[in-house]
Amino acid sequence: MTPTDLILSGNRLALSRLLTQVENDTPEGRAALMELFPHTGQAHLIGVTGAPGTGKSSLVNQIALHYRKQGQRVAIVAVDPSSPFTGGAVLGDRVRMRDLAGDPGVFIRSMASRGSLGGLAQTTASVVQVFDAAGFEVILIETVGAGQAEVDIARMAHTTLVVEAPGLGDDVQAIKAGILEIADILVVNKADRPGVENTERALRGMLELAHPVKRVFMHHGQRMEVPGRQADSQTPMWIAPIQRTVATEGTGIPELVEAIARHAAHLRATGDWQARERARIESELEIHIRETLMSRFREDVPDERYQAVLSRLIERQISPWEAVSALLNGRSK
Amino acid sequence: MTPTDLILSGNRLALSRLLTQVENDTPEGRAALMELFPHTGQAHLIGVTGAPGTGKSSLVNQIALHYRKQGQRVAIVAVDPSSPFTGGAVLGDRVRMRDLAGDPGVFIRSMASRGSLGGLAQTTASVVQVFDAAGFEVILIETVGAGQAEVDIARMAHTTLVVEAPGLGDDVQAIKAGILEIADILVVNKADRPGVENTERALRGMLELAHPVKRVFMHHGQRMEVPGRQADSQTPMWIAPIQRTVATEGTGIPELVEAIARHAAHLRATGDWQARERARIESELEIHIRETLMSRFREDVPDERYQAVLSRLIERQISPWEAVSALLNGRSK
Numbered sequence: 168m169t170p171t172d173l174i175l176s177g178n179r180l181a182l183s184r185l186l187t188q189v190e191n192d193t194p195e196g197r198a199a200l201m202e203l204f205p206h207t208g209q210a211h212l213i214g215v216t217g218a219p220g221t222g223k224s225s226l227v228n229q230i231a232l233h234y235r236k237q238g239q240r241v242a243i244v245a246v247d248p249s250s251p252f253t254g255g256a257v258l259g260d261r262v263r264m265r266d267l268a269g270d271p272g273v274f275i276r277s278m279a280s281r282g283s284l285g286g287l288a289q290t291t292a293s294v295v296q297v298f299d300a301a302g303f304e305v306i307l308i309e310t311v312g313a314g315q316a317e318v319d320i321a322r323m324a325h326t327t328l329v330v331e332a333p334g335l336g337d338d339v340q341a342i343k344a345g346i347l348e349i350a351d352i353l354v355v356n357k358a359d360r361p362g363v364e365n366t367e368r369a370l371r372g373m374l375e376l377a378h379p380v381k382r383v384f385m386h387h388g389q390r391m392e393v394p395g396r397q398a399d400s401q402t403p404m405w406i407a408p409i410q411r412t413v414a415t416e417g418t419g420i421p422e423l424v425e426a427i428a429r430h431a432a433h434l435r436a437t438g439d440w441q442a443r444e445r446a447r448i449e450s451e452l453e454i455h456i457r458e459t460l461m462s463r464f465r466e467d468v469p470d471e472r473y474q475a476v477l478s479r480l481i482e483r484q485i486s487p488w489e490a491v492s493a494l495l496n497g498r499s500k
Numbered sequence: 501m502t503p504t505d506l507i508l509s510g511n512r513l514a515l516s517r518l519l520t521q522v523e524n525d526t527p528e529g530r531a532a533l534m535e536l537f538p539h540t541g542q543a544h545l546i547g548v549t550g551a552p553g554t555g556k557s558s559l560v561n562q563i564a565l566h567y568r569k570q571g572q573r574v575a576i577v578a579v580d581p582s583s584p585f586t587g588g589a590v591l592g593d594r595v596r597m598r599d600l601a602g603d604p605g606v607f608i609r610s611m612a613s614r615g616s617l618g619g620l621a622q623t624t625a626s627v628v629q630v631f632d633a634a635g636f637e638v639i640l641i642e643t644v645g646a647g648q649a650e651v652d653i654a655r656m657a658h659t660t661l662v663v664e665a666p667g668l669g670d671d672v673q674a675i676k677a678g679i680l681e682i683a684d685i686l687v688v689n690k691a692d693r694p695g696v697e698n699t700e701r702a703l704r705g706m707l708e709l710a711h712p713v714k715r716v717f718m719h720h721g722q723r724m725e726v727p728g729r730q731a732d733s734q735t736p737m738w739i740a741p742i743q744r745t746v747a748t749e750g751t752g753i754p755e756l757v758e759a760i761a762r763h764a765a766h767l768r769a770t771g772d773w774q775a776r777e778r779a780r781i782e783s784e785l786e787i788h789i790r791e792t793l794m795s796r797f798r799e800d801v802p803d804e805r806y807q808a809v810l811s812r813l814i815e816r817q818i819s820p821w822e823a824v825s826a827l828l829n830g831r832s833k
Contacts, residue, residue, distance in 0.1 A: 201819040495796075
C-alpha cells in the first residue's frame with residue numbers, strides 16, 4: 168500500500184509520520200496532501216478558543232470523550248500561538264493523555280508556533296486536512312488565547328466555541344468585543360464557581376447589544392459577509408446559545424455536544440455550511456499564497472543583496488519602502 | 501511649510517492627518533514616511549503587553565504621566581489585535597483621556613486590526629516611525645493579549661514590559677512560557693491584591709528555570725539570536741527584574757520608570773541597543789515585503805481567474821497547492 172492508502176485505511180503510524188512531514192513542509196508531505204485532498208470535506212471542524220484560565224483543555228477532553236461514547240472518531244489539534252519559542256502546548260497534553268491515551272479512535276496533535284504566524288495557520292490547515300481525509304468525523308481545533316491568531320484559526324472551523332469562566336478579571340468585556348462575533352456557541356466553564364451568574368449576564372448583555380451576527384471573512388482581500396445570516400434574510404438566524412459546563416466533572420457536556428449538533432444542522436438547513444466551507448477554503452488559499460510568495464522571495468533574492476539593502480536601511484540611507492522596492496523590483500524572476 | 505516640515509516642527513494637526521494617511525496607506529502617507537525616515541532612531545520604544553485584566557491601560561497612563569513630569573514628550577500607540585471587527589481599543593481610551601487629555605506633550609493613537617494581522621504590524625511600525633520623527637522621546641506601544649501578534653509587536657520595542665496581576669486564573673504559568681522570553685521587565689500590577697506573593701514567586705521560579713535569556717529574532721527567514729546576551733559572552737547579562745505596581749494609585753511607577761532607564765543604559769553599554777535596532781528594522785522590512793508581495797499578487801491576478809481557481813478548489817478538483825501553482829505560475833509579471 169502507498170502511504171496515502173495506509174492513511175485512508177486508518178493506519179496510525181502512517182498518519183503520525185505524515186503529520187510530521189506536513190509540519191516540516193517536506194515534498195513528500197505536499198505530495199500526500201495533494202492525493203488526500205479529494206477525500207476531505209467529511210469532518211465536522213469545531214474550533215474552541217478563549218482566554219487562559221477558562222479550562223479549555225479539560226473541556227476539549229470531555230467533548231472528545233463524549234463523541235467517543237457516540238462511536239465517532241475524534242482528532243484534537245491543539246495550537247499554541249503564544250509560545251513561539253518553547254513547546255508550551257505540551258503542558259495541556261499531559262491532562263489529555265490521562266483520559267484519552269490508548270483509545271485508537273482518538274488522535275491528538277499539539278502544535279506550537281515556530282516563528283511565523285502565517286506558517287502556523289498554514290500548517291494547522293494542512294494537519295486538519297490530513298485528519299479529515301483519514302476519516303476522523305470530529306476535529307477539535309483548540310487555540311490558546313484570544314488574539315487575531317485565534318480568530319484566524321477559528322475561521323477554519325464550521326462551529327466555533329468561545330469559552331469563558333467566572334472571575335477572570337474585570338475587563339472580560341473589553342476583550343470579548345471582537346471574539347464574541349466569531350462565537351457560534353458561548354461556553355461558561357467552571358460554572359460551579361462564584362460569579363457564574365455575573366459572567367453569564369455580562370455575556371447575554373453583550374449578545375443583545377451586538378448587531379445581528381454576520382459571519383465576516385476575507386474574500387480576495389476584501390471583507391465579505393457570508394450570506395444567509397443577515398437579519399433581513401429569509402433563513403432563520405442562529406443566536407449563539409450560552410452553555411454552562413464544569414468540565415472537570417463532566418457537567419453540561421451532553422447539552423454542549425447537543426448544541427454543537429444543533430448548530431451543524433442549522434448550517435446545513437440554511438446553506439451556511441457551504442458558505443463556510445467556501446470561506447474556510449478561501450482563507451486557507453490566501454495563507455498558502457502568502458507563504459509561497461515569501462518563500463519564493465527568499466529563494467530569488469541572494470542573501471548578499473538582502474544584507475546590503477538591510478545595511479543601508481539600518482543606516483537610514485533609504486526608507487523601508489525604498490528597501491522594499493530595491494529588493495522586489497530587481498528580481499530575476 | 502511642507503507637511504513633513506510641519507510634523508518635524510511639532511504641528512499636532514499635521515501629525516494627526518499624517519497618521520490617518522499612514523493608517524490608510526495612501527501614496528501621500530508613503531511619501532511622507534520616506535521623507536521622515538532619516539529623522540527616526542531617536543525615541544526609546546517601550547512595548548507593554550500582558551493578558552487582559554492586568555490593568556495595562558492604567559499602567560501605560562501612569563508611565564506616560566511620569567515621563568511628562570520629567571519633561572519628555574510621550575506618544576502612546578494602543579494596538580488591539582483581538583478586535584478584528586470593532587474598535588475595541590476605544591474602550592481603554594476613555595480612561596486615558598481623563599488623565600492625559602489636553603497635554604500637548606502627549607499624543608495617543610489607538611489601532612484596531614482591520615482583518616489582516618500583517619497589515620496591523622506594518623501600520624504600527626509606520627505609526628511608530630512618524631512619532632519618532634516628530635520628536636517624541638518616549639513611545640509606548642501597548643498591546644492587548646499575549647499571542648503571537650503581541651510578540652511580533654513587542655519585537656518593535658527596545659524595552660518590553662510584560663504585565664501580570666494576582667488572581668488571573670490558574671494556568672498563568674502555561675501562557676507565560678513563551679511571553680517570558682520577550683520580557684525585559686516583569687510588572688506585577690494590582691500588587692495590593694491578595695495573592696501577589698504567589699504571582700511573584702511563580703514568575704521568579706520561571707525566570708530561574710529559564711535558560712540564559714537570548715533575544716531571538718527572524719533574520720531573512722532564519723531564527724537568530726542577538727549576540728551579547730548569551731551566558732558565555734563577555735558582556736553582563738540582563739536579568740529581567742520584577743517590579744510591583746498599583747497603577748490606579750501610582751504606586752511603584754517611579755521605580756518602574758527607573759528600571760526602564762536602567763535597561764536602556766544596559767542596552768547602550770553592551771551594544772545590544774544596535775543589535776535590537778537591527779533586529780527591529782529587519783522584522784519591519786520583512787513585514788513590508790510580505791504585504792507588498794500580497795498586494796502585487798492581488799493586482800496581477802484578475803479576479804475572474806482567481807474565482808475560477810477557487811471554485812475548482814472548493815469542488816476539490818484541485819488541491820490547495822495546485823491552486824497556488826495555478827495562480828502564481830501563470831502571472832503576467
